[in-house]
Every structure is written in C-alpha cells, then in structure tokens.
Amino acid sequence: MDFAIKLAFDILAFTSVMVLIVLGLGVIASIMGIFNFAHGELVLLGAYTVYLSDEYGLGTWSGVIAAPIVVGLVGLVLERTIIKRFYAVPIIAMLGTYAIGLIIREIVRGLLGGHYKSIPEPISGAFTVGGLDFSIWRTFVIATTMVVIAGSWLLLSKTSVGLRVRGALENPMLARACGISTARLYALTFALGAALAGLAGALIVPLYQLSADIGIRFLVQAFLSVMLGGVGTFEGPVLGAVAVGAMAAGLPWVVIPVLADPLVFHCAGGGEAPSARIYHCGANLEKQPNTKGVLKMSATDQARGITRRHFLNGASALTAAGWVAGFTGGWVLRPRWAHAAGPIKMGIATDITGAIAPSGNANWQVAQFAVEQINTAGGILGQPIELYLEDTASDPKIAVGNVRKLIQDRKVDVVLGGITSAMRQAIKDPIVNRGRTLYIYPQLYEGQECTKFLFNTGPSPAQQCDRLIPYIMKTLGKKRFAMPSANYVWPQLLNKYARKVIESNGGEVVFEEYYPLDQAEYSATISKIKEGKVDCVFNTVIPPGLQPFVKQLYESGFQKNGGVLSCVYYDENLLNYHPANEMEGLISCLDYFQAVDDPFSQKLQQAYAKKFPDTKYLFTAGSASTGMYRGVKFYEEAVKATGGKLGREEVAAALDSAVLKEGPGGGAAMVPGHYHAKMNMYIAVCKSEAGKTRYDVIDKADMVDPREC
Numbered sequence: 001m002d003f004a005i006k007l008a009f010d011i012l013a014f015t016s017v018m019v020l021i022v023l024g025l026g027v028i029a030s031i032m033g034i035f036n037f038a039h040g041e042l043v044l045l046g047a048y049t050v051y052l053s054d055e056y057g058l059g060t061w062s063g064v065i066a067a068p069i070v071v072g073l074v075g076l077v078l079e080r081t082i083i084k085r086f087y088a089v090p091i092i093a094m095l096g097t098y099a100i101g102l103i104i105r106e107i108v109r110g111l112l113g114g115h116y117k118s119i120p121e122p123i124s125g126a127f128t129v130g131g132l133d134f135s136i137w138r139t140f141v142i143a144t145t146m147v148v149i150a151g152s153w154l155l156l157s158k159t160s161v162g163l164r165v166r167g168a169l170e171n172p173m174l175a176r177a178c179g180i181s182t183a184r185l186y187a188l189t190f191a192l193g194a195a196l197a198g199l200a201g202a203l204i205v206p207l208y209q210l211s212a213d214i215g216i217r218f219l220v221q222a223f224l225s226v227m228l229g230g231v232g233t234f235e236g237p238v239l240g241a242v243a244v245g246a247m248a249a250g251l252p253w254v255v256i257p258v259l260a261d262p263l264v265f266h267c268a269g270g271g272e273a274p275s276a277r278i279y280h281c282g283a284n285l286e287k288q289p290n291t292k293g294v295l296k297m298s299a300t301d302q303a304r305g306i307t308r309r310h311f312l313n314g315a316s317a318l319t320a321a322g323w324v325a326g327f328t329g330g331w332v333l334r335p336r337w338a339h340a341a342g343p344i345k346m347g348i349a350t351d352i353t354g355a356i357a358p359s360g361n362a363n364w365q366v367a368q369f370a371v372e373q374i375n376t377a378g379g380i381l382g383q384p385i386e387l388y389l390e391d392t393a394s395d396p397k398i399a400v401g402n403v404r405k406l407i408q409d410r411k412v413d414v415v416l417g418g419i420t421s422a423m424r425q426a427i428k429d430p431i432v433n434r435g436r437t438l439y440i441y442p443q444l445y446e447g448q449e450c451t452k453f454l455f456n457t458g459p460s461p462a463q464q465c466d467r468l469i470p471y472i473m474k475t476l477g478k479k480r481f482a483m484p485s486a487n488y489v490w491p492q493l494l495n496k497y498a499r500k501v502i503e504s505n506g507g508e509v510v511f512e513e514y515y516p517l518d519q520a521e522y523s524a525t526i527s528k529i530k531e532g533k534v535d536c537v538f539n540t541v542i543p544p545g546l547q548p549f550v551k552q553l554y555e556s557g558f559q560k561n562g563g564v565l566s567c568v569y570y571d572e573n574l575l576n577y578h579p580a581n582e583m584e585g586l587i588s589c590l591d592y593f594q595a596v597d598d599p600f601s602q603k604l605q606q607a608y609a610k611k612f613p614d615t616k617y618l619f620t621a622g623s624a625s626t627g628m629y630r631g632v633k634f635y636e637e638a639v640k641a642t643g644g645k646l647g648r649e650e651v652a653a654a655l656d657s658a659v660l661k662e663g664p665g666g667g668a669a670m671v672p673g674h675y676h677a678k679m680n681m682y683i684a685v686c687k688s689e690a691g692k693t694r695y696d697v698i699d700k701a702d703m704v705d706p707r708e709c
Helices: 002-032 039-055 060-081 090-112 136-158 160-170 172-177 182-204 216-229 235-253 257-269 274-283 299-320 357-376 396-409 421-433 461-475 489-504 523-531 546-555 599-611 625-641 648-655
Strands: 126-129 132-135 331-333 344-350 385-391 414-417 438-441 454-456 480-486 508-515 536-538 564-566 587-590 668-670 677-689 692-704
Touching: 002 039, 002 132, 002 136, 002 182, 002 216, 002 235, 002 523, 039 060, 039 090, 039 182, 039 216, 060 182, 126 136, 132 136, 136 160, 136 182, 160 172, 160 182, 172 182, 216 235, 216 257, 235 257, 235 523, 257 508, 344 357, 344 396, 344 625, 357 385, 357 599, 357 625, 385 396, 396 414, 396 421, 414 421, 414 625, 421 438, 421 489, 438 625, 438 648, 461 489, 461 564, 461 587, 461 677, 461 692, 480 489, 480 523, 489 508, 508 523, 523 546, 564 587, 625 648, 625 668, 625 677
Parallel strands: 344 385, 344 414, 414 438, 438 454, 480 508, 480 536, 536 564
Antiparallel strands: 126 132, 331 385, 587 677, 668 677, 677 692
C-alpha cells in the first residue's frame, strides 16, 4: 500500500510539471494555429527570472511572482514585433520561433557562463503522513497546477474574453466582421501562453537545475502531449500532458530507465517519430490570420548570429588575458621575448563554449598560468613556449576540424586537452596517428587508454576506487551499494572496476542502472534505494540530470537516515551545483582538494588567484585543471631531458619516465611503459556551515599506482 501511495504521488508530481509546461504551448497552438518552438526558452526565462531575484537578494518568492508577468510581457513584445509576421505560413512560423528560441537560449547560456545554478525551494523540507515523506514544494506545485488549470478553463469558458477567443478560433473572418480585433486577441493569447510558460519555469526550477537547456529537457514531451491530446480545445493538450507525464514517471518503475523515453515517444506518437508528427501537425494547421509577409531573417542566419555572440563572450576573457585572435581562427599567446631557434609551440584544445565550457575555460587559464611560470623563469633551456588555443566547443565533430588547425596550420609540438572521453576518442586520431604529434590528456577517466604517444595525467579508476571504496566499507561500515549512472562510456567502465572492488571487499551492488544524460525524474530509483536498504550511493550521474537526482535523494531522507553519497568527480566547482544542505557528508576522492595544506599547493592557488582575480573558473581537480598543470610541467621536464630536442619520439621517450617533485597536491611520476602517472590521492568529505560548503581532507595515499596498460 505504501508503495502504491508513493508511486501515485511521484506520478502526480511529475505530471503536474508536464501540465504546467504544456498549458501555454496548448493555448497558443489551439487558438493561434502555430507550434511555438520557442516555448522551452520561455520556460527558461521564467526560471532565469527566479534566479535573478534570488541572486539580487529579493528572494525566490519574488521571482516566482514576477516570472509570469515578465515572460508574459516578453511574449507580448515578441508577438507584436516579430511573430505576427509568421501567421501566413505555419511551417515558416515553426522555423521562426525555433530561431527565436535559439537566440534566447544562447543569450542566457552566455549570461550563466555555461554554469548550472541551484535555486532553493521557497518552501523546503517534507511532511510525513502515515510514515511516508512527501516534499512540501512538490505538493505546492501540484496544488498550483490544479488552480492554474481551473483558472485558465474559467477564463476561456466563462468570460467575455473567452467567448471572443472561441469565436476567433471557430471563424476568424466572421469574428473580425463582428468587430473583434483578432490582432489584439492573438497578441493577448501569445502573452497568456508565454506567462503560463514563465510560471512553469518559476515553479520547476527549484526542483531541477537552472541551465540554458532546462526548457529543452521537456519540450519534446510537451509537443507529444499537444499532439496526443489534439489542438483546438483546452482539454486536449492538458489530457495529453497527463498521459505523457504519467508514462514518463511511471515507466521507469517497470522497465530500465534508458528504455522509458523511447517507449513514451512510441506510445504517444503511435509509432511515428516525434519530429515527423510535429511536421505533419504543423503542416495541417488551418488557422491562418490575415498578415502581410513573413519573417525575413532565416533561422540559419539567426543561429549563426547567436553562435558568434556566444563565442564573443569567451573571446572577451581571452583578449583580457593577453591572447590574440589568429587569422585562420583560434587564438595565440606569444611569449614576451624571442629565441634564435624560435618558440616551442604548445597547442591547447579545450571547450571555450558548449556544455563543458566551465571546465574548458578553467583548463586554458591553468595552461596559460603554467606556461607563463615557465617563461618567466627563462623558458625551457632558454626557449620560450608559444601557446595556441582552439575551441573544441563540447562537440567532437567541431573539435576534429579545429584540432587539425593546430597540427597542420600551427604545426604545434604537443597538444594538451579534451575533457570527456568522447572528445579524447574523437581528437586522438588526428593528433597522434594522422598528425604524428604528442598528445597529453589531462582528465580523470575510465582507464584502458594505452595508445602510444598519448599520455594520461589525470587519475585512473584504480587510483580513485582502490582507496575510496575500502574506506567507505571498513571505516564507515557501508556494505550495500547502488550505482545510478549516466548512460555513456565513463560510468560504464568505472562501475565495472568499482563493482570488482566492492565485491572483493565483501560488499554488494544492490543495483546498477543507467539513465539518459538529461533524466529529470528519479522516483523509481529512489524507491529501489529505499527498498534495497542501500547504505552507499556511488553516483556517476552527470549534469543536467545530476541536480534533480541529488535533490530527490536528499528529499527521500537517505542522508538523514545514515546513507552515504559518494562521487569521484566532485571538486570545489561542483559544490556550486546544489544547496549546501544537500551536499553535507558527500565523499569524493581526487588528486587534489583546495584544503590540501602543503606549502607549494597553497602558493599555487595564491598565484593563480592573482593572475585571474575573481575568476569563476577554479583551479580544481575534477575538471582536469590539475591534470593540465601536471601535463605542461611533465612536458617541460621531458624537453629538458632531451637537451631541447622537440621530436615526438625523443620527447615521448623522456616523458615516459618524467618526474615532478612538486605540483597541486604533491609530486607525480610517470610509470615507465604505461602512459599514466603515479600521484597522491585524497579522500575528502563535504561539510556545510552557514549555507556554505567546503571539503575536509580525511585520508591521503602517497604516490598511488594507476595500474593501467
């Protein structure tokens, strides 16, 4: 019985979220006859309004109240200035709103700096009924949704405004002949739809995480809801949202999560691809008010514009740091002095833009910091380093072309960079095999990379798991593990190694489960954690699905009841992703934390802060910054060992046995013949005080072997 009640509440809570998002979309589609592809971005604007209100000390409640007003006004301006030009051709309307959505999304992404922001719930905590805990804010969202549905229905069904709307919907020409201003009506309708989207964004952002893609996460399901329920009525889209929301929240209870979304799409779409259903539905819309002309700027042209704008946001930081734009793209940082033999050319390939930009921007800053230290000290055997930077844009397809510029145009001697394993796999061939150039990969990863001339300077699974998991089991007494994970290569291979360590130490993996990267609802997973008596969650979920998982885990009382949350990529940057109370007690294992108190590490942080004052891109371990610094310094030592020779074979042979006496967290040493480095490893626990978080180091292991290759 408890299971059924909890399941019903979780389905009702997520269904309420879907209904809130779909209401505005359905109103615009039913009355105006267009599918608003910018609807997800209007949801984003509502969420962003709450963030601004909280950021400037006005509180989240002020943001929740202001969001529908602000977004409604934005919708009104957009309709009067741009969207009214679309009505003649619905397909053009879809493309136009899509372009507007891209512009809004990328502007907000630039304002957020690529970061994810956590918004506190205006009413936090849970209440208990019959031994079951229910989130207060989710309950408020359910109640608000019911009020909004009732209010919207009354407005459209029982008022003179609603009568005019229904008249214009049935016969626009006759409505105009009766003196009804359809132009004003459409403007107010679009403003109403936008206001509902803004309210949806304001109510859901405390449940999930603010990012530029928060609206996109729900947009496809919202379109499916409208198509399933049908346009032309108020009830249709609402009922469609109820059906889609119930399936999306309920299916993970009975099938593996990665199959849930495809099954929702199949069931709601009747076996037809969602994109095809949207196209067919848009092509057959018949409500076409009289207008003059359509939007003259194409979606492609506008998309190009926002790409330039987004890049310029990063370009200003590079220019301020002394970089100069190259004639063929990319950036160059020249040394302040010259050498007869010319400079040593070092290429940095990292994400200046895109979803991984917060880590990528930290990487180029750390690379510049390390290189300037070397050049200030006289270079490598008197020869300065010249830095070249290319944006991999969190997109392997873009990255391959840009990395080729480093090899073919810049003719660099070495390339450092890449954050994700997918990026490493994409760029290593044009660097190592086709480009015949040395490659240093700085990030912690899943292991098993043994390519010749590719050196790994971040931690391996053995360095993280062999110390962390026994500590959790033997010191903290936790034996029953759950492995919730994002569905890609790093979690899969890391979990394979971690499972062996758990089982060899007498523990048990209760379940191992994989989710889409943008998973938003984890009620089925939380239920498995509680029912399976899990006492340690070994988490490899990543953004954007990370924040809702951690929030829902915390709301379930897991940590309050003695459970331990562990994650091996959490560093000081990641502590900004969640409210402090959700992070209390989290345990991580990395090669460096800012709490490490050795004199060299402290001086390093002080010098970095002086070089980049007030930077939001911190010098931390989980985002590959320590691996980047270590890689630059290893290369310096290798070139010194060759007597200044820069050939790939000579430097690689020297790099194979290079040793660093000092570095972030301590020294490091390459393991000869294994392409990986020994390094100190630290276990740290997150502590929360007065709404702020920090890591306290609780264990250290010296010069841990990577056990790779």
